Amino acid sequence: QSVLTQPPSVSAAPGQRVTFSCSGSSSNIGIQSVSWYQQLPGAAPKLLIYENNKRPSGIPDRFSGSKSGTSATLGITGLQTGDEADYYCATWDTSLSAWVFGGGTKLTVL
Amino acid sequence: EVQLLESGGDLIQPGGSLRLSCAASGFPFSIYAMSWVRQAPGKGLEWVATIGGLTPTTIYADSVRGRLTISRDNSENTLFLQMNSLRADDTAVYFCAIRAGVAAAGTRYFQNWGRGTLVTVSS
Numbered sequence: 001q002s003v004l005t006q007p008p009s010v011s012a013a014p015g016q017r018v019t020f021s022c023s024g025s026s027s028n029i030g031i032q033s034v035s036w037y038q039q040l041p042g043a044a045p046k047l048l049i050y051e052n053n054k055r056p057s058g059i060p061d062r063f064s065g066s067k068s069g070t071s072a073t074l075g076i077t078g079l080q081t082g083d084e085a086d087y088y089c090a091t092w093d094t095s096l097s098a099w100v101f102g103g104g105t106k107l108t109v110l
Numbered sequence: 111e112v113q114l115l116e117s118g119g120d121l122i123q124p125g126g127s128l129r130l131s132c133a134a135s136g137f138p139f140s141i142y143a144m145s146w147v148r149q150a151p152g153k154g155l156e157w158v159a160t161i162g163g164l165t166p167t168t169i170y171a172d173s174v175r176g177r178l179t180i181s182r183d184n185s186e187n188t189l190f191l192q193m194n195s196l197r198a199d200d201t202a203v204y205f206c207a208i209r210a211g212v213a214a215a216g217t218r219y220f221q222n223w224g225r226g227t228l229v230t231v232s233s
Contacts, residue, residue, distance in 0.1 A: 101154060
C-alpha cells in the first residue's frame with residue numbers, strides 16, 4: 001500500500017490527451033513539491049517533471065504537471081506509442097521523514 | 111554528460127552481505143546528495159537511502175535501517191551501498207540517483223538515474 005495513490009492503469013489513443021493523478025496528504029504533497037518519472041519497459045526511471053510543474057531540458061512541452069492541495073496531476077498531450085510506460089509520482093513525506101512514491105500508473109496507447 | 115554506473119549486484123544467500131557501487135561522472139559529484147532507490151521484480155519504486163553532498167548526513171527507509179549503509183568517496187566520485195543481513199525481500203534492481211533540489215525548501219527530486227544493478231537474495 002503506497003503512501004501516494006495512483007490509478008494502476010490508463011489508456012488512450014494516439015494523439016489524445018491523458019492525465020495521471022497522484023493523491024497524497026498534508027504531510028507530503030500538501031507541503032512538498034512533487035516530481036514525476038517515466039519508466040519505459042526495461043529501462044531506468046527518467047525525470048519528467050520536478051517542483052510540481054517544471055520540465056528538465058530535453059523533455060517536450062507535451063508533458064505538464066500541476067499540484068492542488070494534496071493532489072498532483074501529470075498530463076501528456078499528443079500521445080505517441082513511444083509514451084507507453086509506467087509513470088510514478090514522488091515526494092518527501094515530512095511525517096515519515098522518507099521519500100514516498102506512488103504505486104505507478106501503466107499507460108497503454110491503444 | 112551525466113553518467114551513473116552501478117555495479118556489484120549478484121545472487122546471494124539470505125543472511126549474506128554485498129556491496130554495491132555507483133561510479134559517477136559528468137557533474138560535480140561532491141556537492142550533490144545521492145540516493146539509492148530499488149525496484150523489486152514487477153513492482154514499483156522504493157526509496158532506500160540518501161546521503162548528503164558536502165555534509166554527508168544519511169537517512170534510511172525503515173525497511174533497511176540497521177542492515178544497509180550508504181556511503182560515498184568524493185575523491186573517487188563513487189557512491190556505495192553496503193548490504194548486510196540480506197533477506198529475500200531485498201531482491202530488486204538497485205538504482206543510484208542524483209538527489210537534486212533544496213531539502214529545506216521542500217523542492218527535492220531525483221534528477222538523473224543509473225541503469226541499475228540486480229540483487230537476488232535466494233538460497
